[in-house]
Amino acid sequence: MENRTDKNSYTILFAIGMVLIVGALLAFAASSLKPNIDENKRLEKQQNILYAMGVNENEEGSANFVSTADAPELFAKYIKKQLVIQGDKVTENNEAYLIDVKKEQSSAKAGNERRLPLFVGEKDGKTFYIAPIRGKGLWDAIWAYVAMDKDMVVQGAYFDHKGETPGLGANIKQRFFMDDFIGEHLKSNGKFKGIDVAKGNADPKNIDKTDNEVDAIAGATITGNGVAAMIKSDLKLYVSYFENLK
Amino acid sequence: MGLLSKKDGKLITDPLADNNPITIQVLGICSALAITAELKASIVMAVSVLFVLGIGNVVISLMRNIIPSKIRIIVQLVVVAALVIIVDQVLKAFAYELSKTLSVFVGLIITNCIIMGRFEAFALGNGPWRSFLDGIGNAAGYGLILIIVGFFRELLGSGTLLGFKVLGDPIEKTGLYSIGYENNGFMLLSPMALIVVGIIIWVQRSRNTALIED
Numbered sequence: 255m256e257n258r259t260d261k262n263s264y265t266i267l268f269a270i271g272m273v274l275i276v277g278a279l280l281a282f283a284a285s286s287l288k289p290n291i292d293e294n295k296r297l298e299k300q301q302n303i304l305y306a307m308g309v310n311e312n313e314e315g316s317a318n319f320v321s322t323a324d325a326p327e328l329f330a331k332y333i334k335k336q337l338v339i340q341g342d343k344v345t346e347n348n349e350a351y352l353i354d355v356k357k358e359q360s361s362a363k364a365g366n367e368r369r370l371p372l373f374v375g376e377k378d379g380k381t382f383y384i385a386p387i388r389g390k391g392l393w394d395a396i397w398a399y400v401a402m403d404k405d406m407v408v409q410g411a412y413f414d415h416k417g418e419t420p421g422l423g424a425n426i427k428q429r430f431f432m433d434d435f436i437g438e439h440l441k442s443n444g445k446f447k448g449i450d451v452a453k454g455n456a457d458p459k460n461i462d463k464t465d466n467e468v469d470a471i472a473g474a475t476i477t478g479n480g481v482a483a484m485i486k487s488d489l490k491l492y493v494s495y496f497e498n499l500k
Numbered sequence: 501m502g503l504l505s506k507k508d509g510k511l512i513t514d515p516l517a518d519n520n521p522i523t524i525q526v527l528g529i530c531s532a533l534a535i536t537a538e539l540k541a542s543i544v545m546a547v548s549v550l551f552v553l554g555i556g557n558v559v560i561s562l563m564r565n566i567i568p569s570k571i572r573i574i575v576q577l578v579v580v581a582a583l584v585i586i587v588d589q590v591l592k593a594f595a596y597e598l599s600k601t602l603s604v605f606v607g608l609i610i611t612n613c614i615i616m617g618r619f620e621a622f623a624l625g626n627g628p629w630r631s632f633l634d635g636i637g638n639a640a641g642y643g644l645i646l647i648i649v650g651f652f653r654e655l656l657g658s659g660t661l662l663g664f665k666v667l668g669d670p671i672e673k674t675g676l677y678s679i680g681y682e683n684n685g686f687m688l689l690s691p692m693a694l695i696v697v698g699i700i701i702w703v704q705r706s707r708n709t710a711l712i713e714d
Binding site for chain 1: 534535536537538540565566567569570574575578582589590592593594596603604607653654658663671685688689
């Protein structure tokens with residue numbers, strides 16, 4: 255007798271049943287866990303923004319956020335203003351940090367005016383302007399929060415990525431790479447120039463902070479180029495705001 | 501192995517050496533190339549595969565009598581993908597930091613041919629307990645090679661181990677670097693992983709000539 259599992263009708267029924275069960279299981283997992291996941295992402299944004307302005311628990315060599323439990327309180331304490339820049343209009347919005355940069359980028363492509371979130375933080379009498387930016391690495395999205403002073407000199411940066419190669423491109427979120435940006439000028443002779451991630455720039459210790467260059471990571475050329483490109487294209491949009499500050 | 505019979509024990513010990521999934525069965529090479537540039541990633545991947553292969557083998561083994569043979573590969577793929585995605589979602593909800601470290605590996609685990617290979621070759625024809633042992637054994641053998649390769653690539657390529665600068669600082673020129681030692685950047689690129697795996701295969705077969713095929 256033919257094996258029952260070889261029958262076409264059985265195969266089709268099995269496939270349908272499997273799809274229904276697995277689909278229901280995944281849908282259930284996704285929807286029941288969504289509130290937790292969203293909350294984690296919200297806290298992470300606050301941690302990222304605080305990290306960029308130097309509110310973190312860094313130990314030597316490793317990058318550590320403030321704890322998720324403290325994040326909302328510290329965020330309220332250090333972030334004085336949340337702004338949304340849209341064209342010439344600057345409005346305050348206490349939920350500006352929830353603006354999805356990815357969605358704004360695609361809506362800008364569709365011809366709409368992009369909403370640019372900017373966070374004004376104060377720590378030890380210094381004012382920080384923190385902007386979220388987003389771009390493309392080798393495999394997937396990369397993004398960053400860059401804290402600047404009013405002259406567009408970088409005061410701190412936090413980089414992250416979705417799927418860069420561990421040990422190579424993924425190292426953009428390591429201290430040795432992120433800390434290189436601190437003190438680096440985004441402008442050159444009064445004009446916005448960005449920061450290049452350069453190979454063989456004869457300045458591996460990054461002593462010259464006005465050369466608009468940081469040292470690249472070996473084996474991560476495309477990720478590095480992506481970092482430079484997103485800094486150039488996204489931070490440029492904030493230039494007019496900084497011009498108006500003076 | 502007091503707990504296991506001799507035959508069951510071999511399911512765990514064989515894949516560690518004489519039937520290693522990477523060096524003998526030559527499965528899972530792609531992920532061995534992709535993520536062994538640093539030791540930490542190798543360890544994370546090894547643990548993840550251990551978990552997925554152990555459980556996946558049991559699930560497939562329990563289903564072995566009802567899986568239609570015509571679509572068995574698709575069924576295996578669905579089982580492993582569903583498992584990995586659920587674990588990923590749960591981690592995202594309850595251990596967000598950990599999930600960020602693992603997110604890169606999700607795709608790599610689903611497409612890892614060791615997992616499909618063990619489902620196909622073992623779990624479809626054996627009971628759950630033996631399949632579990634086989635899964636653990638093969639994942640351990642895979643992880644062992646990953647960690648060896650990761651160790652040498654990170655040490656020689658970046659001069660660090662788990663992020664610690666064990667050889668000194670290449671920019672400040674301390675430690676080994678003060679006498680002219682340089683990191684070998686080539687070690688960080690995928691081809692060197694293949695060469696390191698090749699060396700392991702060479703060493704293994706020269707010690708145990710029974711493994712050499714004509």
